[in-house]
Amino acid sequence: MIASKIKWPGIYICGMCAAWGIVSGLTGIVNNFTGLVICRCFLGFTEAAFFPGAVYLVSVFYEKKKMALRTAILYSGSQVGNAFGGLFALAILQLEGAHGIRGWRWLFIVEGGLTVGCAIIFAFIIPNTPRNIRWLTPLEKEQLLYRLEVDRGTKDGTDEMSVTAGLWAAVSDPKTWLLCSILQMNYIAASVTNFFPIVVNGLGFSRTVTLAITAPPYLVCCVVLLVNGWHSDKKQERWLHIALPFIVTVIGNIIALATTKTAARYFAMMILPPSFYASSIIILSWISSSITGPAVKRAIVYALINSLCNTPNIWTSYLYQNNGPRFILGFSVDCAAAVGAVIAATATYLYLKRQNAKLDRGEDCGKHGPSQVQIDAGFRYVL
Numbered sequence: 001m002i003a004s005k006i007k008w009p010g011i012y013i014c015g016m017c018a019a020w021g022i023v024s025g026l027t028g029i030v031n032n033f034t035g036l037v038i039c040r041c042f043l044g045f046t047e048a049a050f051f052p053g054a055v056y057l058v059s060v061f062y063e064k065k066k067m068a069l070r071t072a073i074l075y076s077g078s079q080v081g082n083a084f085g086g087l088f089a090l091a092i093l094q095l096e097g098a099h100g101i102r103g104w105r106w107l108f109i110v111e112g113g114l115t116v117g118c119a120i121i122f123a124f125i126i127p128n129t130p131r132n133i134r135w136l137t138p139l140e141k142e143q144l145l146y147r148l149e150v151d152r153g154t155k156d157g158t159d160e161m162s163v164t165a166g167l168w169a170a171v172s173d174p175k176t177w178l179l180c181s182i183l184q185m186n187y188i189a190a191s192v193t194n195f196f197p198i199v200v201n202g203l204g205f206s207r208t209v210t211l212a213i214t215a216p217p218y219l220v221c222c223v224v225l226l227v228n229g230w231h232s233d234k235k236q237e238r239w240l241h242i243a244l245p246f247i248v249t250v251i252g253n254i255i256a257l258a259t260t261k262t263a264a265r266y267f268a269m270m271i272l273p274p275s276f277y278a279s280s281i282i283i284l285s286w287i288s289s290s291i292t293g294p295a296v297k298r299a300i301v302y303a304l305i306n307s308l309c310n311t312p313n314i315w316t317s318y319l320y321q322n323n324g325p326r327f328i329l330g331f332s333v334d335c336a337a338a339v340g341a342v343i344a345a346t347a348t349y350l351y352l353k354r355q356n357a358k359l360d361r362g363e364d365c366g367k368h369g370p371s372q373v374q375i376d377a378g379f380r381y382v383l
Contacts, residue, residue: 001163003053004299007128010057014123016049018116025112028105052302059288059298061130061144063151064382065236067285072229075281076222079273083218086197086211150377166296173368175290176301178348182242183283183309185341189249189334190276191316198320199327200269204262213266217273224274229281238286238382239349241279246338246345248275253335260325279341289382290352292370352381 003009023046027039058070092110096103127133130144161169170176192199200214224245232241248271256268291301319330358365359380370379 001166001296001300001303003049003056004166004296005163009053009060010126010128011123013049013053013057014119014126016046016053018119018123020046020050021112021115021117021119023112024115025109028101028108028112048307052299052306055284055288055306056295056299056302057126060295061127061148063147064285064289065151066233067288068232068238068241068282069226069229071281071285071288072225075277075284076225079218079221079225079277082193082196082273083215083222086214090208090211161294161296163296163300166294166300169293169297169368170291170300170304173291173301174351175348175368176304178344178351179283179287179290179301180305180308181344182286182341182348183280183305184312185337185344186246186276186280186283187309188312188316188337189246189253189341190273190280191312191319192272192330192334194313194317195320195327195330196269196273199325200266217270220270221274221277224278225281228278229285232282232285236382238282238289239345241282242286242345243342245275245278246341249279249338249341250335253331253338256331257326257328257335276338283345286348286382290348292368292374292379349383352383356380356383 003012006012020043023039023042027036027043030036030039054074055071058074059067062070088111089107092107093103095101095106095110098106101109130148131141133141133144136144196217197210197214200210205213228241228245232238235241252268252272252275255264256272259265287301287305288298291298316330316333319333320327355365355369359370359375
């Protein structure tokens with residue numbers, strides 16, 4: 001809500017990232033459980049602004065038909081972090097005892113400091129609106145604004161809608177809940193990543209080897225993300241690019257459930273992150289192309305969906321405790337969620353297809369449909 005209403009959303013997001021880094025660094029000096037809980041609460045508060053804010057900010061600069069690849073590029077940064085985070089942490093832990101500070105404390109201090117430094121640097125680089133991109137000429141800025149207006153069928157009416165009205169428009173739109181249901185199933189299916197090193201550790205390798213072999217699945221994930229996002233944009237199709245990767249997720253979970261043999265289990269670990277994360281970026285881009293209305297509504301929808309869909313992180317943490325190395329409960333729930341994601345994506349596809357059929361017949365799609373200006377410009381939902 002804040003990012004959509006202020007003049008400098010890029011600086012706001014970077015500022016929250018800097019606050020995030022400070023809180024993370026302060027975790028390294030806690031001395032009791034109470035201090036740890038307080039730090040974790042503030043960490044969640046400061047972190048919450050980033051991802052929905054970043055996806056919203058990307059949608060401000062790019063047309064709907066280009067969002068899948070751009071979201072994939074954004075999301076690939078997270079996967080690079082997942083790939084090398086463990087090895088990076090292992091290196092920092094070698095500071096154990098330096099200046100009388102424990103290694104785990106150094107981990108929070110160093111990573112928090114790096115986050116603050118990057119946030120400050122990027123605050124001077126990231127543009128805030130299409131009108132203030134420093135490296136574009138005035139003509140290029142006008143061309144960009146024109147393309148965005150043509151793509152949306154109208155100028156962005158953020159100033160014409162209050163935050164309260166935007167919130168009501170977001171929660172009363174059926175598309176919000178259809179898209180939310182897909183991402184909810186997606187994040188449940190992806191819960192294995194929270195315990196990825198523990199699951200891989202079940203293969204029987206040392207800690208160093210375990211951290212090393214957790215990297216390849218995420219590197220493969222980066223490639224698959226970009227290819228799936230690029231192809232989705234090229235074909236201007238979303239449903240199949242969500243459903244097909246989730247079928248691979250189902251297969252991966254079945255393999256993981258069926259055996260604990262090293263080769264088969266590691267193959268399952270290789271295909272799981274690329275499959276469910278490849279779907280994630282298409283779901284996020286589908287939100288951008290399906291939610292009509294001003295930027296304030298889009299921003300609230302992103303925030304609402306992301307906040308609700310991160311709630312599985314609360315309870316899925318218990319799925320992988322005390323039942324290794326097979327983790328039958330965890331993989332079973334993840335498999336069921338992947339099937340649920342395919343069903344939810346199909347329901348969304350059918351709903352949007354019916355909306356397009358109404359538009360083709362010249363019928364009114366209601367207050368949550370495209371505006372008359374958008375209809376006149378030929379607006380259709382991306383399927």
